[in-house]
Amino acid sequence: MMKSVKDISWECGKGWWPMIEKVASAIDSYNAANPGSPIEVSQIKQKFGGLRIYCYNAPEDIRQLIDLAVNASWHTCEKCGSITGVTTNLEGYRLTLCPDCRKEIKQRGITKRKITLHRHEKDNVNINELSQEGIS
Numbered sequence: 330m331m332k333s334v335k336d337i338s339w340e341c342g343k344g345w346w347p348m349i350e351k352v353a354s355a356i357d358s359y360n361a362a363n364p365g366s367p368i369e370v371s372q373i374k375q376k377f378g379g380l381r382i383y384c385y386n387a388p389e390d391i392r393q394l395i396d397l398a399v400n401a402s403w404h405t406c407e408k409c410g411s412i413t414g415v416t417t418n419l420e421g422y423r424l425t426l427c428p429d430c431r432k433e434i435k436q437r438g439i440t441k442r443k444i445t446l447h448r449h450e451k452d453n454v455n456i457n458e459l460s461q462e463g464i465s
């Protein structure tokens with residue numbers, strides 16, 4: 330059985346998951362139709378404030394979908410998914426966030442680790458609980 334993109338860790342905030350879902354379902358459909366030469370996704374993560382999706386064997390149309398998601402990540406809050414007033418700042422670490430999330434993270438001293446979830450933890454972790462953990 331082919332490993333689904335949904336089975337690997339998505340090492341980024343929940344705000345980007347809807348964009349990754351789109352890429353994941355396109356790749357899963359491609360792999361279902363091309364079992365002889367499947368796309369292998371090795372890593373999905375946040376790096377230097379932007380989304381990264383590393384994979385092998387992707388045809389041009391899937392590459393374009395990935396590029397769209399990666400480009401959109403620079404304009405989408407990694408924490409909540411807002412696209413209003415989103416900026417990427419360097420404050421110890423680079424994060425792409427909306428003004429509210431940036432303020433919250435600053436005030437509570439939430440680290441990058443706290444907003445970065447693994448996709449498989451999705452059902453067990455509530456983003457608000459994570460925020461609470463950030464209070465020092």
Ligand SMILES: [Zn+2]
Pocket residue numbers: 406407408409410411426427428429430431
């Ligand atoms: Zn936000």
